[in-house]
Amino acid sequence: MIAAGLRGIGLILLVAYCLAPLLWQAVTSIKPAAELVSLPPLLPTRLTAAHYAALFTGHPFLRIMLNSAIVAGVTTLLALALGALAAFALATLRVRGRALILAAVLSVSMFPPIAVVSPLFLVVSALGLHDTLTALIVTYTSFSLPLAVWLLTNFFRDLPRELYLAARVDGWSPLQALLRVIVPLAAPALVAAGLLIFIFAWNEFLLALTFTATEASRTVPVAIALFPGLHEIPYGEIAAASLVATLPLAVLAFAFQRRIVEGLTAGAVKG
């Protein structure tokens, strides 16, 4: 009984710890501006939607959300496609030196972005891709590849190779066999990897900060970090923006928590 009680208290503390900063943002986002400059009152005496309205009228926030959605969506699809092709080669077709290739791919994921950002900046500028979403999509895809290759290779290896051999005997090309036999079976792994890649691409900051210049081409994290204020920091609007920007991820986290946890841990447990 005592143990169960302590556990209950522990769980309540845990939930409070995880949610408190977000709840405070929620409170801030509906507090009238006048009540933001002093405490107390802790809770607003009246509610306002002004901070949310300001996001979508005086600020290109909708455009910025769209930028993030495009970048994260396209990155996810590209990384899954290239990752599935590579994983297929590594796991099903079998490559000599597979362990070495996988180790090399994994070590790439350890690269600090700061070590590659200046040459990439020079290349992006030289190609005229500065301030475009393309620059972000290409670099994000590359940075997501190690995760995609790693997770998918591990998953493909667990599939019986006979399925692939049978498809080949039936006269399908390797690519057809991949698309029609292996990919449908690998849906759980593709979803898990896709979720992690989407979240990574939605959240990435360093490259987005470097490769974008104008407000309209920014992604959400950069826009919120550089949120403009005339005289003082507009905390109400930042809070509103933070919640709107986090909402898609929160939905994913709750809807797909099992897949995300699988993806997060599969890479680590097998590694």
Place this chain on the structure above:
Amino acid sequence: MRAERSFDRPWGFLAPAGLLLAGVTLFPILYTVVLSLQRRSLLEAAPLFVGTGNYLRLAADAQFWNALWNTLYFTAVSVALELALGLAIALLVHAQKRGRALLYGVILLPWAVPTAVSARMWEWMYNADIGVLNYLLGTHINWLGSPTVALHAAIAMDVWKSTPFVALLLIAGLQTIPRELYHAAAVDGASRAMMLRRITLPLLVPLVLVALVFRTIDAMRVFDAIYVLTGGGPGNSTETLSIYAYKTLFQSLDLGYGSALAVCMFLCVAFATLVYGLLLRRRL
């Protein structure tokens, strides 16, 4: 036999990923090394080869040593706290059978919030005059304005954000421990504390190591959290290697010296990876 031959051509499938990785990570890192041997500014066109000049400058640069120290301190303290707290959370959640899915969702939230966004959330809570933290604690701490406090404030934020990852990893580890071990131990009259010490913790060591590797490498690279929360200030008190390198590259526009700093960052991470790699190999 005919079919078997065509299986031997995997390279076409590997090529797209391989070329992209080579172009976006391998080539740039080599280029960074080349840049680090030059005196080169984004403002001037002509680079000048200076050999190890930038590295000699680095050895004598107090701001570099400060940044290196801050990076190591931030990494050591935040990773240690994340492991301790993550273990506690893992044990807590693992013992809870009902509502697991909801709990996972809640735990995932801090991890899923973009770091830049959580930095602004914490910046608001840390506000010295009208921040909720001082109000609730009844204190007047200048969280982000005092050199000694600011780095710890950044660490607290990183712990909030990254502990869920550690906890989830360790929960996965707990789930792989066979229940029979606990039943057998209970039959032998072992106490709960003893089971924790003799069964749970030893069997969890491989995953603790994995969490340690991932978190250490991630914490060493820390950029967004500090860039948005404090910008490296006050003074240079929260400036890490990534921040110093970024400022040198893109604010001072000193590509040569900034690249030397970036190479240092790369070597630090590579060194940590190597050490952990050897450690894990011996372990597993």
